[in-house]
Amino acid sequence: MVVPIRTGLLRQAATCLRQNRATPVRTLSRDAAIRRLASTLAILEQRDGKLNMSSLASVTAAMKMGGSVHGFLAGSNIKAVADEAAKVEGLEKIIYVENGDYDRGLAENWAPLLVENIKKGGYTHVMAGHSAFGKGLLPRVAAMMDVQQISDITEIQGEDTFVRPIYAGNAILTVQSADNPKIVTVRGTAFASGAAEGGSASTEEGTDPKAECPTQWVSEDLAKSDRPELASAEKVVSGGRGLKSKEEFDRLMPPLADALGAAIGASRAAVDSGFADNSLQVGQTGKNVAPQLYLCAGISGAIQHLAGMKDSKVIAAINKDPDAPIFQVADVGLVGDLFEKVPELTEKLNSA
C-alpha cells in the first residue's frame, strides 16, 4: 500500500517541478522583471556638431535589451546634437555634457566622465559602437569599474548572454556575464542603425567630473571622399595584391566604384604595398563590412580578409587563380585577368 502512494507522490512532485520549470508564465514574468530592471546607456558619437549615424547601432542593440535606453553625448555646443539625437527612435532620454574638452574623444578624460554618469544613472548595461572611439574608451571604463568588457558583439541572446566572433570569425563564442554593469561594444554591421526620426526623448545635463587630460590632440588627417562610407556602404568594391601598383588601383577601382555607387575597400596586401590608404583595409584588423554586394578583384581570400567581409549578402570575385580561396565563399566567381575583366565590367555597368 505504502509504495504506490509514495511513488504517486513522487510522480506528482516531479510533475509539479517539471511544470514549474516549463510553464511559459514563469518565463514571461522573468522577462518582464528584466524589462523593468534593465536600463542601458548607449554612447553616441558626434563630430563637429553632427550626430554620427553609425553610432546609432548601439541604440539598436540597447533596444534589444528590452529596458529603458538613454543616449550619452559630450562636447562643445552639444545641446543642438542632443536635440537631434532626441528624435532617434527608441531613446527615452539624452544625457549630455557641454564641455569642449570632450570634442576629440580622448579616453583619458572621457573614461572618468562615463564612469561618473554610469554610476549616477545606475545603468545595468553600457553599449558603444566597436569603432576607433569605442575600442579605445570602453575597456578603460570597464577596468575602472572592475568589469570584464565584451567586445564586438554580433547578437544578444539575453540580458547577460552575448555572441561574438573570435579567431578572425572562424569561431563564434557565446558568453555569459555576471558583471554589473555589463559593458559591451557592438559590431555596427550586425545592428543596423535605427530610425533617426519618430522619437521624442527628453534631454538632461549629465555630471561633469572635469578630469584632467594628460594627452593633447595635435592633428588629424582623414581620407576625404565623396563615396559612401566603407563600413556602412550598400556596395563595396575591393582590390588586392593582384592590382600590382597604386597607379593600377587608382585607374581601375574608382571607375568601377562609381559605376556601382560603391565604397572602395582593399586587402591588407594592397594597403601594405601602398596601393590604397590604411583606412580602406577590410579584414580582422581593419574594417568589418556587410554590404548587399561585395565585389573584389585580385584578392585571394586569406582568413584575415574573409573575417571582415564574409557576412556580405552577395560576394562576387574576379581572380585569375581558379583555386583561390575567395571562390569558396563567392556567390559569383569569374576566373580571369582583372586588367581585362574590371574595365569590361565597368563599361558594361555604365552602359546598362
Added chain:
Amino acid sequence: MSKLRILVPVKRVIDYAVKPRVNKAQTGVETNVKHSMNPFDELSVEEAVRFRERKLPVEEIVAFSAGPAKSQDIIRTAMAMGADRGIHVVEEKTELEPLGIAKLLQKVVEENKSNLVILGKQSIDDDSGQTGQMLAGLLKWPQATQASKVEFDGDNVTVTREVDGGVETLKTKLPMIITTDLRLNEPRYASLPNIMKAKKKPLEKKTLADYGIDATRRLKTVKVEEPAQRQGGGKVEDVDGMISKLKELGAL
C-alpha cells in the same frame, strides 16, 4: 629625458596562418596546432628594440608573458629579437581574461618600475582588443592605441594612431601605454646567433599567487561554434555572366 624602462607583454597564440577548428565539445578550438607569438606583439618588441637602436636612453626591455609552460618559447623569441630579460607567469589551468591580465600587468609595472608599456592592439585568438586600455585605466596613465608612429622629444611622446577614416596625432608624456597597429614597423627575424644568445638571458618564473592575483574568470563560455558556412555559388564564364548572375541575386 628619463630613461626608458619598457615592458613588452607578449602572448602565445595559434599561428595566424592556421585555420582554427572548433572542438567537438564546443568549449573552444583545437589547440594541438602550431603556435607563435601574437603578430601585434612582434611589432611591440620590434618597436622597443628600435628605440634602443635610435639611441634613445633605453635602460631595459622586459618581455612578459602569462600562460602555460610553452609560453616561455615566445619570451625567448622576444629576447632573441632584442629584449634584455623575461618574466613568465606560469599558469596552466585558467586562460586569463584581459581584465585579469591588466591587473597582473599593473603589479608587474610597479615591481619593475616600467614607464612605458607597449602592447599589441589585440590578440588574434580572442580578438578583444582591451588589455592595453584596461592597464592604462588601472594605472591612470595616458594611452595611445593603434599606433602607427611613435616619436620622442624629451619626455614628450608624439604618437600617430590609426582611426576610422585616417590617422590622428596625439601628444602626451611618459609614463604611458602604447598599443601597436600593423603599420608601426616590420618586425625582424631573430638570427641564429641571437637565438643562441637569448638562451642565456635571464628568464624569471613566477606565479599568479606571487602577485596576489585572483584569476577567476568573469565571463562564462556558454559555447563555441563553427560559423555558418558560406557555399560558393560557382563560377561564371564571362563578364556578361557575372552581371546577369548578380541581377538574378538582386545585387544589381
